[in-house]
Amino acid sequence: MTRQMTGAKMVVQALKDQGVTTVFGYPGGAVLPIYDEIFQQNDIEHVLVRHEQGAVHAAEGYARSTGKPGVALVTSGPGATNAVTGLTDALMDSIPIIVLTGQVPTFMIGSDAFQEADTVGITRPCTKHNWLVKETDKLAATIHEAFHVATAGRPGPVLIDIPKDVQFATGTYTDMKARKSYYAPKVKGDIDAITDLVKLMEKAKRPVFYTGGGVINSGPAASQLLRELVEATGFPITSTLMGLGAYPASGDKWLGMLGMHGLYEANLAMHGCDLMINIGARFDDRITGRIDAFSPGSKKAHIDIDPSSINKVIRADIAIVGDVAHVLEDLLNVWKSRGRVIEKDALGKWWKQINDWQKVNCLAYKGSQTTIKPQYALQRLEALTKGMDRYICTEVGQHQMWAAQYLGFEDPNRWMTSGGLGTMGYGFPASIGVQMAHRDALVINVAGEASWLMNMQELGTAMQYRLPVKQFILNNERLGMVRQWQQLLHGERYSQSWSESLPDFVKLAEAFGAKGIICKDPKDLDDAIMEMIRYDGPVIFDCLVEKHENCFPMIPSGKPHNEMLMGDASPVGAIVGAGEALV
Numbered sequence: 001m002t003r004q005m006t007g008a009k010m011v012v013q014a015l016k017d018q019g020v021t022t023v024f025g026y027p028g029g030a031v032l033p034i035y036d037e038i039f040q041q042n043d044i045e046h047v048l049v050r051h052e053q054g055a056v057h058a059a060e061g062y063a064r065s066t067g068k069p070g071v072a073l074v075t076s077g078p079g080a081t082n083a084v085t086g087l088t089d090a091l092m093d094s095i096p097i098i099v100l101t102g103q104v105p106t107f108m109i110g111s112d113a114f115q116e117a118d119t120v121g122i123t124r125p126c127t128k129h130n131w132l133v134k135e136t137d138k139l140a141a142t143i144h145e146a147f148h149v150a151t152a153g154r155p156g157p158v159l160i161d162i163p164k165d166v167q168f169a170t171g172t173y174t175d176m177k178a179r180k181s182y183y184a185p186k187v188k189g190d191i192d193a194i195t196d197l198v199k200l201m202e203k204a205k206r207p208v209f210y211t212g213g214g215v216i217n218s219g220p221a222a223s224q225l226l227r228e229l230v231e232a233t234g235f236p237i238t239s240t241l242m243g244l245g246a247y248p249a250s251g252d253k254w255l256g257m258l259g260m261h262g263l264y265e266a267n268l269a270m271h272g273c274d275l276m277i278n279i280g281a282r283f284d285d286r287i288t289g290r291i292d293a294f295s296p297g298s299k300k301a302h303i304d305i306d307p308s309s310i311n312k313v314i315r316a317d318i319a320i321v322g323d324v325a326h327v328l329e330d331l332l333n334v335w336k337s338r339g340r341v342i343e344k345d346a347l348g349k350w351w352k353q354i355n356d357w358q359k360v361n362c363l364a365y366k367g368s369q370t371t372i373k374p375q376y377a378l379q380r381l382e383a384l385t386k387g388m389d390r391y392i393c394t395e396v397g398q399h400q401m402w403a404a405q406y407l408g409f410e411d412p413n414r415w416m417t418s419g420g421l422g423t424m425g426y427g428f429p430a431s432i433g434v435q436m437a438h439r440d441a442l443v444i445n446v447a448g449e450a451s452w453l454m455n456m457q458e459l460g461t462a463m464q465y466r467l468p469v470k471q472f473i474l475n476n477e478r479l480g481m482v483r484q485w486q487q488l489l490h491g492e493r494y495s496q497s498w499s500e501s502l503p504d505f506v507k508l509a510e511a512f513g514a515k516g517i518i519c520k521d522p523k524d525l526d527d528a529i530m531e532m533i534r535y536d537g538p539v540i541f542d543c544l545v546e547k548h549e550n551c552f553p554m555i556p557s558g559k560p561h562n563e564m565l566m567g568d569a570s571p572v573g574a575i576v577g578a579g580e581a582l583v
Contacts, residue, residue, distance in 0.1 A: 133161070
């Protein structure tokens with residue numbers, strides 16, 4: 001049965017049919033018909049953000065913590081251009097979101113009308129796909145297709161640009177089941193390639209699993225299958241920033257995060273392995289370091305649903321295109337059917353070498369009785385919140401890397417951070433999206449004061465919707481990562497890496513009606529953190545930390561994995577060529 005309705009009503013009906021219950025947005029003239037329809041229904045809750053960038057980051061947080069697509073609604077012109085950063089962030093990190101933008105009426109497109117922008121042209125490079133809908137009859141089908149494209153294959157952001165006259169006009173609503181799509185990504189991996197990988201696993205003497213966000217994007221089954229594979233084989237496992245939580249941090253095969261600020265043992269294992277099995281990662285430059293010195297002498301297998309990622313950066317000896325969950329299921333079955341063979345003695349020697357690297361204790365730092373070290377702040381946050389129903393977001397900078405190093409994640413979808421784009425201002429609105437999805441959970445955004453200020457206005461959103469998000473700000477009064485690079489790589493010339501005018505964060509919180517907490521003494525830290533946790537409302541926690549602490553370990557730009565800079569508390573200091581002493 002066909003249904004006639006306005007384009008604006010189609011938008012709301014299509015969102016309902018797709019199971020959407022939350023939309024993040026900001027109204028404007030070009031989307032008022034849609035907002036009028038939202039007003040007349042109660043199935044979808046609209047969250048009024050304070051900036052369109054905040055809407056898209058909130059949709060990202062919602063998507064990443066639920067596994068469902070996030071939805072943002074913004075107006076034309078500046079509304080759409082303000083969404084570009086969030087779209088690009090979602091594209092880099094493979095986050096499924098749908099952004100609906102208003103557009104000037106079709107007969108005015110190209111006339112430089114008020115609040116007109118070429119939204120489709122502007123967002124083409126930063127979306128998985130986008131559409132300009134000029135016919136009301138095609139609107140519903142386009143929305144249904146957008147959800148399919150955003151979530152199928154490698155997830156990503158999509159955008160639908162909807163002219164105002166299309167919203168007003170009446171057309172025929174297309175049901176979800178009537179949608180026709182030609183987008184059908186391959187999900188099953190080639191069984192011959194999987195068998196070839198199993199053969200390499202059977203002979204490997206120094207194997208390592210290198211996992212990424214693709215495991216989490218594949219769904220809970222992928223993380224469970226990964227855990228089964230690791231325990232069955234006894235192979236060590238490491239992860240990118242985006243993959244944290246796919247394998248539990250408490251697992252005895254866990255090496256920690258790898259990459260530029262990854263752990264000593266993880267990086268040296270990657271450098272010294274003879275078989276690297278990449279599962280759902282894209283060989284990002286923060287992982288590979290210097291490409292010509294990346295994991296020399298190893299056989300490399302790459303499992304990814306995106307065929308364009310295969311051989312894009314690192315040449316794979318075995319390439320398997322498919323969904324991680326499907327591939328891991330087949331991989332386990334083939335490995336078991338061939339007798340569960342491993343090089344047991346060699347693997348034992350490999351673990352002995354890894355255990356020796358772990359004894360270095362690369363995250364050690366010099367403590368202080370008078371100043372809060374940022375590492376200590378996160379260690380106490382971890383200890384006091386471990387075991388809680390906890391979700392962690394971050395901004396971008398030193399605090400982000402410290403959070404990845406010192407906070408442990410036992411499950412997927414509990415860690416929201418900006419990886420590929422490195423977007424300052426991401427964490428606060430993302431935490432709002434997470435809290436909307438998990439109203440009773442503890443949601444903490446680990447922030448630096450500089451990043452947090454980029455979208456501080458979203459405190460109004462948190463207050464309006466009674467979202468008890470906790471903003472845990474490691475305040476060093478510096479652009480910490482910029483300052484660190486200037487110290488190490490630019491002759492200690494600290495160009496514009498500090499602020500001479502920061503707000504009183506306690507008074508700022510109170511101005512919005514939230515709670516502000518300040519802590520500068522290590523002895524008071526535990527009590528202050530518990531006060532933050534127990535407060536039933538938004539909190540800004542101003543944690544005054546050591547101003548010039550550096551984040552280690554660190555692989556300098558252009559160096560291989562076995563050349564790391566270590567902290568002053570490390571017994572080995574700067575590491576050069578440490579990965580050569582292999583079994």
